[in-house]
Amino acid sequence: MTRILDCGDAAFTIEFGNAIDPALQERVRRLDAALTAACEHGSVPGLLETVPTFRSLTVLYDPLLTRRETLLAAIAPHIDADIGSTSAAVRHWRLPACYEGDSGPDLDEVARMAGTTRDTIVALHTGTEYVVYMLGFLPGFPFMGDVAPALALPRRAEPRIRVPAGSVAIATGLTAIYPWESPGGWHLLARCPVPLFDARRASPALLQAGDRVRFVAVSQAEHRRLDAALAGGELDPHTFLAHAVGADR
């Protein structure tokens, strides 16, 4: 059931549901695309920006330029609009990840908890194409899912004070890549050399909600090579874009 939630005098949230579910995310993505297009046409004055999440879209506006009631009236036709009307291209990424050695400090523990081996964990983690549900927590941080049932673990009891940038992690049925060094409570499985956020790019976040991501295991040597090439600018991160197709449903 779609609900409008109050977020003060400068935002409201259109909530499609309260679960992590690709179908809900797809509805969020389509409404977001429709509103973004309307914004670009200048047909929704006062709308500042929208924030897509797993199951809702938050609309932020300038209360000096518009009112909630005006905006809701303008947005209402786009909520649950014809499912095909706002289809946009879906991007598929193949991101390198090194699961070897100390790149995956929690692999052994995760294997123990799942009652299996490191190799199986790697196979499970690389065996699924994930949906980027949303970005948040840190600039460029992608919440992706869903992981295989065996990998659906709660957060670590003891969060780490420092998770290295590039860490590929799992928790709560999801997987993510830390774009920055930060504190974190997820289980670390691998390292990804691809920079996810770069302020010099026009669109600074590499991934966006609705993208699909599959991890490809690489050796430590290959990780080092890619890391250097990406850091030196010889390799464009978009190299890891597999293909883009129109709404592949």
Added chain:
Amino acid sequence: MSAPLNLGIDATLEVRSPGAYASLQDFGRFGLRRFGVPWSGTLDPALMRIANRLAGNEDGAPVIEAFDGGLHLAITGRPVRIAVAGPAELELFAGGERRPAASWRSYLLRPGDGIRIVRTNGTRLVTVAIAGIDVPTTLGSRSTYARAGLGGVAGRALAAGDRLSAHAARSGPELRLPDPPRWPGDPDDPIRVVPGPQADHFEDAALGRLFGQSYTVGTAADRMGVRLEGAEPLRHRTGKAAEIVSDATVPGSIQVPGTNQPIVLLADAQTAGGYPKIATVITADLARLAARRPGETLRFAAIEVAQAEALARARAAEIARLCERIRPIIGEGVDLEALYACNLIDGVVNARQAEPPT
């Protein structure tokens, strides 16, 4: 009416001390919340606007947002015009002397001069505008967001030894805001909020408690948010209701984690979170909350969205009226050397006494 002082194009300010915490901020970095980048930007846009008007800047020019006292700037290049908005005691270092100075007005400082915020009064926040300040733009804003190294000086808060560039100060009178209002308002007035978006995740008694008891500002209060402590906990309806599938936060979101105590999110807060949000502080009152010091108390009151929108517009109109009251300081701030050089007038020294030193 303002012409270049003809003293060169570049002025430099050195940060001798940032004080408690100081960062460069403008109105904020918009359009990137979907990528996890908060707006940042000044916690008190009205104060930033007034400071910029006093310094002769555009309203959106970046300012130094300073927490409490201690910020000390020294001019090492060309003359610089500076204005501090917000209730504060200042001191000027000029010509080898130290003298008290006032906020809510501009000063022209010369190479070798300095200005220091001694203390802030009744608030923890003031803004310092520097005429013609020149700061590079990152992703559409000069606002500092240290977590991702964006904006400001090298993507971080100001530190001793940092240098800021400004275009040369222009001649013309100094400006002041006469009879400034109590800033940022009456601390006894409640902070108004709109219940939601997840008020239904709390026990029926929780909203009554939120509005019925007073809250103490905790020591963890910064540009990301303010932790509050109330006598009675805000209990979630069930253990499961203590977490939500992450959704977006906004500046002013009051999230309540498992501690059952509220945290109000501010400009640098993360853009999404997994804790239920019981209410949202309205735009017109957010700066008033951000200005409260650890240990101080406050109360919340509930209003409806339409009322809050009307209050936002009323507040903007009030600030516009305030800005219109900014006036030149008669007889002061006229550049004596420039005038003598132009051989225009005599007797300026007497005229300078027209406005008593503040």
